[in-house]
Amino acid sequence: MKPGRLIGKAILALAGFLAVFPLLWTALNALKNNVDIITRVPRLVFTPTSANISYILGRDSVLTGLYNSVVACGSAVLIGVVLGLPAAYAVARYPNRWAGDIQFFVLSLRFLPPVAVAIPLMVIWLQVGLYDTLPALIITYSLLTISVIMWLAIPAFQGVPKEIEEAAFVDGYGAYSVFWRIALPVAARSLAGAVAFSFVLVWNEFLIALMLSSSNAKTLPIVASELSQQGMNVPWGILNASVVLLSLPPLLFLGVLSGFLNSVFRQKKT
């Protein structure tokens, strides 16, 4: 058994290393001059430079992309919260014969291939005159955020003990104030996870943004992918810096999301 355990630990350590090392290496490359990146033997010791990062942060296209990403994702998540959370609560707490169908409908939105949605939307937005604008992107992303938030929030609301809500009704609360003052605060942790998850999803979205924007409404992933097409001399350091910038916002939610996973699986135990 002993050597088996040792091998097991070694495999796990290797997997842990593989999980983060490529990203750390990218972050390191973002601090290197091109000569230190283009080497046959990877270089760990080098003179760091901030040129790549300041180049990235000084470019208008990157700043516009960052702005578009923040506005589009932020608004879509807000719409998702306003429309998705109450609907999820109603489905979780007032089950009727439609509840199963609603849940399946919300899930089935995930089956739709993004190309199948993006092609007609592109034609529609062109006809309406909203192609390549943030509102078009926000409306399209709302479909994504509403359905994801609903899908994750239904079990979160079901996890709230019914007794607490019953007690509130006995105290004379109406249905709406039970939602506001009891269900929302009690489920807050799981709901935050659901919201964070929907944000990460739209922040990382690429295909729809690529097809629905041509110049004004480009989001950060599109701008980052375009940096790689600048001529023959690949600006490795700059590319690495842009990858790091693009990756940072979702990583900020690491704590929220791992807490979310923990709370989801703790509920299942009972």
Next chain:
Amino acid sequence: MARRTSLPVTFVVPTIAILLVLSMVPTLYAIVIALQNRELSTPDYSWVWLSNFYDLFLDRRFLNAVWVSVKWEIVTVVATMVVAIGLGVLMFEVASPRLRNVYCLLFIIPVLLPRVSAAFVWKFAYHPLYGIATYPYRLITGGLIFDPLSKPATALFAVASVDVWQWGLFFAVIVLKLLETLPPQPIEAARLDHAKRWQIHAYVTLPMLKAPLISLMFVKMIESLRSFDLIYVMTRGGPGVATETLDMYAFSQGFIESGKVSYASAMAVLMMIATVITFTMLWKRVQA
């Protein structure tokens, strides 16, 4: 809680109405476009009904894309589940609670990365001359060149490895959490019967987790269909058409090469029909 209140109606109806409009309008419109002959370059169009679909089945590149998509699904779903179950069980067996927490955090990081970032990170790593992942090969062989992304035989697997890096590690965390929620008694009983550790998992714990594991696989099957960004950044469907999946081909037909929006839409409609039928059937079976 059968109380008389307007809450369910005011909370559900507007949201579902908006979702229906937002999803049905593009879906129906996709079908309409697929039955016409629209192109990006000209505003004129007429109805051609099913001829786009007819052309598709004579298009060898389309048939290749179907085959690549099927390969992609099988490779990524199987590899993800193998990695997830393997690492999840390993963590359960050999890692202390504190170490488990550390691994869980580390394993969630890759899936949080935008696919575009993940694709770039590994595109650098797979660079034949300067890549960190190809460095061991250069070191051992004394400088021979290994270029996985530009060989038709390896390109699909090289891209798939990034997908598995993102999802396999993440699912390992979920498998571990699932194992932790199991009641300890059956495991104890099996141990008393001198079952080996791998036997306990093969015959006791994993069968107990059959339903959630099938759901996980279901989620991965859906997510695997959304690999456009990965392929777009890493290979653009190349070398040749070795990694050209359906969505990649639809995109290049509709936008890059010829602007045949209707042709691309016909492809997308076929994809939509195939996925909706397949996943609805699978879902009903999973639920039953």
